[in-house]
Amino acid sequence: MRLVSVLLLSALGCATQGFAQEAADAVAPETATEGQVQAMTEEVIAALEAKLDGVPVTSETWMIAAANPLAVEAGARVLRAGGSAADAMVAVQVVLGLVEPQSSGLGGGAFLVWYDAATGQMTTLDGRETAPLAAATPTLFQDENGEPLKFFDAVVGGLSVGTPGTPALLEEAHRRWGRSAWPGLFADGIRLADEGFLVSPRLASLVENDAERLSHFPETAEYFLPGGEPLQQGQRQMNPAYAETLRVLASDGAAGFYGGEIAADIVRTVRNAPGNPGVLSGADLALYQVIEREPVCAEYRAYEVCGMGPPSSGALTLGQILGMLNSYDLAAMGSESAEAWRLIGDASRLAFADRGRYMADSDFVPMPTSGLVDPAYLSQRAELLDSEGALAEVGPGQPEFDHALNWADDVSLELPSTSHISIVDGYGNVLSMTTTIENGFGSRLMTNGFLLNNELTDFSFKTHSNGVPIANRLEPGKRPRSSMSPTIVMQDGAPVLAIGSPGGSRIIGYVAKSIIAWADWGMDVQQAVSLPHLVNRFGTYDVEAGTSAEGFSDGLTELGFEVNPRDLTSGLHAIEIGGGLSGGADPRREGIALGE
Template sequence: MLNKPLLALAAASLLPASLVPAAPAFARQAAVKAEPGMVSAADPRATAAGAEILRAGGSAADAAVAIMLALAVVEPGHSGMGGGGFLVFHDAAHNRTITIDGREAAPKAADPHWFYGPDGQPMTHAEAVPGGRSVGVPGALRLMALAHAKYGKLPWARLFDPAIRLATDGWAISPRFYNFIARPMPGLLNGWPIQYLYTADGTPKPVGTILKNPEQAALMKQIAAKGPEAFYSGAVAKSIVETVDGAPHNPSKMTEADIAAYRAKERPPVCGTYRGYRICGMGPPSGGGVAVLQILKQLERFDMAALGKDNPVAWHLFAESSRLAYADRDAYLGDPDHVQVPVAGLLAPDYIAGRSALISETGSMATIAAGKPAGAPPRVAVTPGPEHGTTDLVAVDRAGNVAEVTNTIESVFGSGLTTNGIFLNNQLTDFDIVPDRNGYLAANSVAGGKRPRSSMSPTIVYNPDGSVRIAIGAAGGSTIIAQVAKALMGVIDWHMSAQDAIGMGLIFSPGQTAVAEKATQAELMVPALQALGEKIVVAPLGLKANAIEMVGGHWVGAADPRSEGVSQSETGAPVVPRKAAAIDRPFD
């Protein structure tokens, strides 16, 4: 039965759209010149690498590359040269936003039934992950090289120095990394990774153990000296092909030509407004930019500020809006080089208004389905499996350039395959394994050369005067979209700091049943949310976000208290986020 006093209070706290204030929640802030640079990343050693590059006179792009390379050493189960990612970049000199797509690509030989077994039946996600078939042509280094070519200041080789030192001299296993290697991974890792990560009796090497990776260091030295072609051709490319095609489980059909042909691509950003702020994110093949904007725009007619962060009705509205955005993402988002993606239709004001009208403050939708935006072909959603091997970082330089990057190898330790001391992704399992339903080919079906849809949502938000307000991104599979939207709602609607907004618990609702993040304020709201008709369970969520915001004329970094991440000014010491006791526990 619905809680009538609660619902009455909820209705009273909402304003008609015509009465919702259009003014931004924060005063306008002029652009800051020569403010010291700032970095934020999921590991303090990677953050230190970015700060080192900024102190050496590097740009935000330089620092981002150095952080990505350092994370490849100290977070080998999450990202690296064997994976890919997306970059959203604020070009201060030209006051514009650019985005770079470094998403992995399927081999030319891939077809819609790529993940079907000899029996003609589709594999489960768990069956498809291990081995060669799940590996896409890595895009991370091409992304780094393109970002450096456009916006770098230091020599390419200089950016590799911190990572090469870490791989050569060694790095200590942290408590969080230990949690990853202590989890069951039956059949995923074999050979070198077992020797690298485990003791002779098969137990994980303890916290504090120093790991050295001379193969990875040698590979980085080679790429530092010769550029990315040292990875995409020659002996390294040949070793990748031999590894994935010769895998004992799910062998691939990748060729050296597939690897040589790969290019990172500059894509148009996806931008929209929310309460006077301009929000720019990554367009397709990411579904993140569109979905984050949809969640927020569908909420714009509600007075979320008046409801407040502690009101269950606000979180019910967030859950309902999320469901609609995720349904559209699953149905329509894919690689725009291969399928028609109706970005304009999905963000059109009349379409957003119609979707928002489905949301009620007094109850939950009985069914969730994708809408019918203008320009969309008929499709049926087929939702891919989870991903957890992802990381995020932000860098700002003295000129005001901002780089926001989300980088991934998809699952923890990707496909489990390695070469030259690096882990290879399992990114192709982000495709829809079953390519069609009811006669329609899914937007995210497998095809040769195609890039799988992603939830990664690197985002930059601008004040009404055009200056950068905040850059933010997250890791954690399909929760990424909700994490970013939640944090922006906290910053814009509830005047929270980026640090507090990131640390706030999440109600995650990609479908009919929502998940309240265990041991956070979200769990405490479950009875009230159930009274509003929510189907909801309580569980831990694998959340990890980073941000840098402009506050009072100064850059302020933020890192998720659930992770080991820190932020650091180029001129200061690392800032370790306060860890609330209720959420100080291992996360994905």
């Protein structure tokens, strides 16, 4: 093994992973072990070297970019054997649920955007978790005095667990677009769970930082804190319970998850959680359905930027940011211009104001979905950006709306975890999927080898503000609002970019920045995802600590922004399509892009 490979992989220690705390996100450094280097193939090492050198991986036929090399290799094997992007996604997801269980898995949910090469059509699948049908009430996260619970008092335990959607989404995507035999897609996940995988630096550091919460529940503690000590990087970890769950899915399909012993164990785990039991029932699992939805698209330059509509706020808010910037020549300003970042930051603030007022599960609340991305409305909102400094005040606008309902602004807290997968297969199909269990390690409840989500805390804990209802309040069967932004960018009716990221509500800013860098500033996909982050959602401008982004602090302060240097750990994975394929993986995390 070349020494340069060891050194390059050790450089991963410069990357950081955002880890949620109640008021802010602390960070833990990533490091690599020699054992991990020895386990890596030359193909994986080359992909990591390309990422660390800031060079995209290129290929001609297919490509995959995801958050862990073991998961990427599993998907690559499927694509190499003639499988579709949907097939590869299944293989990737079941391995991600094993090797980075804090971010996504069978106990969570996902949003998938799909471009079908045979029909030239795009669609989306909503595999978001749902609130329990019988026992979830709008005041579920309030105390006896009607006051909202503290965030982690609600998260840790059964109360926060929504009906998982990921297994149903995997099956539905395979049913629609799969080419490979379903059982074989679980082979890598089963093998790694049975034989063990090497614990990554990121997983080890996150377990150490969350050890107190992980210790609350015996099954969780036994897995993540064996013998009372946190998992160590480089140690081999087996998960036989997860392997058995995958065998059930491989043989029985999603029905084996939503019924039978696995479903009974999920319900028992949730309803008997010590100190914080939940209300999920067997009926909730049995009745869960994936929903096909129309994509939401917004104009930007010569492109259409398409993604997931409600209950995700991702495509709408991203589309609003880009739509407001359409009339400004960011290309001429360049990426080093504080004025360009002023425009991006205030466009984001305006979009987040609309997000907080209007966006929620449109199956439960009327939403001005078309009005929010109408070019005329965004042009009107863009006029507010014509100022010499940061906007003093930002509020929601009044998009065209065919209902006369009045909503109050949301106060929900969405913290970073999650994972993103981008795939282009040999048939020209394109998949962009963001997948999550919400907070790092979700509810901290574990059953059958996987963690259960805490997605219900993505709802607003308050139901009203000054007597006015909040659109994203909790209701039985409702899907909580999300910021996940799986995106496919189109040009002249053909896909040219697949992209997405984890990162809580900052996902939207991460994706927006990367699209602007690619479309306006001429960066390739690796340069675009590696570009230091500057993100403004609610007024304070977060700039990525330890990077050139900190150099904008004085200029942004002079323009009237409050600036906060901090670690901003995205997990962007992008594939550019046209004249071949180019893949980029975020250097802040452990993922890679592979292709042939």
